[in-house]
Amino acid sequence: MYTFTAWCNSHLRKAGTAIENIDEDFRNGLKLMLLLEVISGETLPKPDRGKMRFHKIANVNKALDFIERKGVKLVSIGAEEIVDGNLKMTLGMIWTIILRFAIQDISVEEMTAKEGLLLWCQRKTAPYKNVNVQNFHLSFKDGLAFCALIHRHRPDLIDYHKLSKDNPLENLNTAFDVAEKYLDIPRMLDPDDLINTPKPDERAIMTYVSYLTNTAMPDERAVMTYVSSYYHCFSGAQKAETAANRICKVLKVNQENERLMEEYERLASDLLEWIRRTMPWLNSRQTDNSLAGVQKKLEEYRTYRRKHKPPRVEQKAKLETNFNTLQTKLRLSNRPAYMPTEGKMVSDIANAWKGLEGSEKSFEEWLLSEMMRLERLEHLAQKFKHKADIHEDWTRGKEEMLQSQDFRQCKLNELKALKKKHEAFESDLAAHQDRVEQIAAIAQELNTLEYHDSVSVNARCQRICDQWDRLGGLTQRRRAALDEAERILEKIDILHLEFAKRAAPFNNWLDGTREDLVDMFIVHTMEEIQGLIDAHNQFKATLGEADKEYNSIVSLVREVESTVQKYQVPGGLENPYTTLTAN
Template sequence: MGESLEARSRDVQERTFCKWLNTKLESAGYPSMTSLVKDLSDGVRLIQLMEIMGDVSLGRYNRNPRMRVQKAENVNKALEFINSRGVKLTNIGPEDIIDGNLKLILGMIWTLILRFTIADISEEGLSAKEGLLLWCQRKTAPYKEVNVQDFSLSWSDGLALCALIHCHRPDLLDYDKLDKADRHGNTRLAFRVAEEHLGIPQLLEVEDLCDVAKPDERSVMTYVASFFHAFSSMEQTETVSRRVEKFADLMQSVWLSKNDYERRARALLSALADIQEEWNSAQFAGTYSDAKEHSAQFTTYKQTTKRQWVTEKQDIATLFTNVQTKLKTYGLREYVPPPGLTLQDIDQAWSSLLGAEAQRSRAINAEIREIKEALRKKFAALANEFAKRLHHISSELAAIDGPLEEQQEQAQQLQTRIPSLSEALDSVSNVEAECLAANVEENDYTIFTCQDLQFELELLIQSIAKKISFIDNQIVSRNMTNLTPAQLEQFETTFRYFDKDDSNTLNEAEMVAALASLGLVYSDEDMDVIYDQLSEMYGAITFEAFINLLVDITEDQTSPEQLREAFRGIAGDKPFVTELDLRLASLPANAIEYLRQVMPSQKNEVGEDEFSYEHWLDMASGVGVNPECLDTYQELKLGKKLKYIIYNLNKDNTEIIVEKKSDSPNYEEFLADLPEQEPRWAVYDFEFEKEGAGKRNKLTFIAWSPDDAKIKQKMVFASSKDALRRSLVGIAAEIQGTDASEVAEETVVEKLKRSY
């Protein structure tokens, strides 16, 4: 119920206040409002109302606002004016009016009504509400049916309104003939007479007074105040006073506006002079970054400060015009600003500013152009000088001549000059970076870029390195008297081809490929051994290491190991070859036919011949097994008197012989009999305890091939091992040893135990 009464009261107030505001707008020729929420939301009507009520111009505002920010500027301008008139508005801001907060809007309008309509009512020292109430009570006192105690229920029957009219203008209605019980009729009559004869707008509806439990006090006060202003006996006096007050307000407004004009004009002129003085004293540091900073600051000024000054200049001109218009309206003498503060002075200072701006822009652009030109010349000087140094060194490199040792020294001296060139290129690169930062894209002073010079420097470094490698290789080749010139040429060409990174060294993969291209194919295990040993001897697989390896290999092209490795390569590491393997190896047809006839063969499950090249090579290589080897082995195996046998090749590498046999059970003596840097074969009768099975014996074949042994020796022993190994029947285990740890007693015994 409370909410319903409040809503009803709010509706009455909205209609009443809207009609009251419309009386102000219509008096100034503005169209009426239909909705407080809608029509006040953009601030235009509110500013018009403030100009009407305050009888002043609020200056420029957004007359057709579309954006919220424009509406907010309008509303804020009106609210600031209200505050400037000493009217305190609480809890209301621009957003409340824009968003249509009816409760706060009504409160604001009521405050305006109090300020501009009721505040000036006084009666016997009382003001506003109390004064208006007292005035009503006095005027209606003679009418016994009327008892005005408030601005609500006292007015609900229309008699109080009729009494006020009759009191001042009895000719307009006959109070005595009124039907005192006709509440609606009396109220309707009072509204009509007041509007038609007294010019008092009908702000209320009959229902607002007669059909509600309690008429809205603020609405009734607003309407009754209209009667006060229409009937007050002091109307003429108040009009005169009001006129004087208005003139005083005008003169005060003019005085304030003149002071505001002079203050703002003086501040603008000072700001214009200051910025020009700042530009005149500005100094450039001579760098592109400094020039760009000046340019950025100038751009920021034009986009911010200057735009503010443009607006201020226009506002000052408008303020001056408003002052002159007010003075002219009242026939007063026009305002003459102090010397130096006229609109002409401001226009002259503005023209000076525009000239200074043009000069400042030209100075900045000229500085940027000069810096770019200086950077072009600086880069060109460094780049051209660097290119000249490159050319000199390249010419010296091409002119190297004389004995190989002298050529080697000259090339190495040229190489020592490379670091200084790299430092010089860094300087070129730094200047190029400055050019890029300054957006210098073209340069007529040089044809070089830093990338060009970097590329040429790398080529020169590679050329010097290749020259040194070539000379070193030539020195090596010159010292290889046991190779023919054709062999040297072939080997050097092969080395250079597979040296993919021009480092004058080969990695293991490159070495494998280089040897294979020469028809030399080895197992991965053997290649690892060869590569590691050469790397240890020479530090890397240099040309010298490569040539020396080939010398060792080519000294005996028909060695059994080479033949065996060649056949293994063809067979793909199978213990046999097929006719298809031989054909795929591109062997001549007559060679294939010969090998088919001489090599032992057997049929596989599909009837294809499998040729045993291992057995054939054993027979054809000339490496035989001395009968003593088998006899001694039988003695160890059956007699159980010997503990171990050590086998070796004879001096001609044509026969395997017994080098030593021993019955000593001391394993350390056995290890001492194995040479540290030479391969050997051995058979050892190991005896050990097997957990849960008692003592066990195993005849173990040991292939001793130490890492420090010569490559050729290792290759010969590796190719001859099978001939010995196949003749020793009854061997239980085989151990491959390349260092002492691999043939240590505990290591071997552990392997034997695991094999059980």
């Protein structure tokens, strides 16, 4: 994917743009159409600028139709897969484009593009030592084939004779840096991936090598003339040196053998000691039980694989190469085979290395499983925090509200409104019971899974549960207080209403009686006088009932006064139904 992204960007930058994620940036079809226009030099149909899915599918279909018109058959690659971000299908489409526009046009002796490119590589690298191009994967792994191709065309850029097969990382970086800086060939391959991958991606290497076919080759006749002057210069002195060289050769071979033995011992000791020091770290399973701690440990392991281990891989390869080279030289010199010090045999090193890789595998598996466990824990912890935050926001100020005595100053209608409001709060409180239970359940699960910060989780959960219990008690007490206040105010209201109903008629009777008693009557006969006397006697007969009614009305007022004084009801003496008083 890295190679294909770099290849696409090497063309898209000509249009002043680039992609970052190959499976995302081609989904709307716009940059895909632009890529095809750049590499083909042709103009595609005008793209749809809408953002709906059918606009994207239409754009991708325009690009796929263009590819098919170029004689390329697309198998199982549809616009929907590209729009949906299907990485496998997207990479397949890009590889198809590379084959058509970067490799297919290569023609060598009427062979297929791949065979022709391989033959071109073989011919160009044939004179170079340690280069044997047989394929597009393992043959390029040590980097020498890349360097040879560059040197063949631009010998001024690379000193090929200073390169070593034992330094694949250096070779690859040298080739890629030079090609990028001087030949304008983008860096499409990762040296670490080529070295550490048993079989590098053939398609990626073919894509990269295809750039080199367009590099200009210097004048061959000029090179031959220049090299022949070196031959004539050194041919006379060569005969004189041959005899001395034969004498020195034996000494040099022996010295070289001794050097190889010493280097083998040194490399073996150093490599085994490094493995011995590394194993305890790989076998350790101790963490602080936090996601950050495991992420740090995983990053340390990746740094180890990226920086610390590759030099040791090279060291092991060099050690084995030196051992085989030494044994070959000794055999050709008819000398006995070299036997390393006890514990430093090639088999001992291979066993130690195998143990190291086994520990690496188990360590990585443990790290990934621990990461998954702690990510789940962290998700639970965030879920706990989110629910707890919501609950605490909801409960803020609720205790003060429930403890308020605001209803003591209310009139009956205001109290009834407060009671309705309290009933609504009770319903809301019951609805929040489920959230409190969820918070407690999550806290219990975090404890079971041994979350690293269980202490603070438990403390917060306990505070929430304690507050919930207090809210329940306060709610019940406020409900009881509201009911009691309502009962008292309704009693006072009934007394006021009864007073108003009875006081008005009695007061009217009293006013009428007062008028009758002070009224002057003019009579002319005894019968009229006797009638007045009889009427007055009847009036006196009703005074007992009137007095009883008066006392009953006054008792209503006295009961109101007693209730108001007992329960300290503000404004309770005011009768809303009448202006009459007991006085």
